[in-house]
Amino acid sequence: MGAVKEQSANVYAANMAERGFVTLSVDLSFWGESEGEPRNAVAPDIYSEDLQCSS
Secondary structure (H helix, E strand, O other), X not given: OOOOXXXXXXXXXXXXXXXXXXXXXXXXXXXXXXXXXXXXXXXXXXXXXXXXXXX
């Protein structure tokens, strides 16, 4: 997992939305502009919690 700002989920989501798709882009904990430690952690249990809290 990883990306540069020019190739991130929100870039793809915006591009798809312009074409009529419904999209969702999430800044996962410890990645992107989110704060916290450990940086760039792959933590599916935390990601699941993030998605539950985003609704």
